Amino acid sequence: MIDGLEEAFRDWGGVPQELLFDQMKAVITRDLRLQGGALVRNLEFLGFAHHWSFTPRACRPYRAQTKGKGRAARAPDTGSPRRRRTRQEVTN
Numbered sequence: 001m002i003d004g005l006e007e008a009f010r011d012w013g014g015v016p017q018e019l020l021f022d023q024m025k026a027v028i029t030r031d032l033r034l035q036g037g038a039l040v041r042n043l044e045f046l047g048f049a050h051h052w053s054f055t056p057r058a059c060r061p062y063r064a065q066t067k068g069k070g071r072a073a074r075a076p077d078t079g080s081p082r083r084r085r086t087r088q089e090v091t092n
Helices: 002-012 043-052 081-091
Strands: 018-021 028-031 039-041 055-058
Parallel strands (some): 018 055
Antiparallel strands (some): 028 039
């Protein structure tokens, strides 16, 4: 996942301020919110986010509307036709 994000940052020519993720173990290791706690973030991924200066955010589980398609980052149509197609599939 990290290699893919780095490639996307290069293709986009920058890094978004925030990135929204599903609650995958690579990003969130535990969710203690129901017990009055907070999300426990993966320390290695937090280091990656700090290095690239973005804030990782987690979707609420089972609530697809928290992803907000209208807010999805859209990269300019640069690169190979295959990359443009892949980006369009990911952002749409």
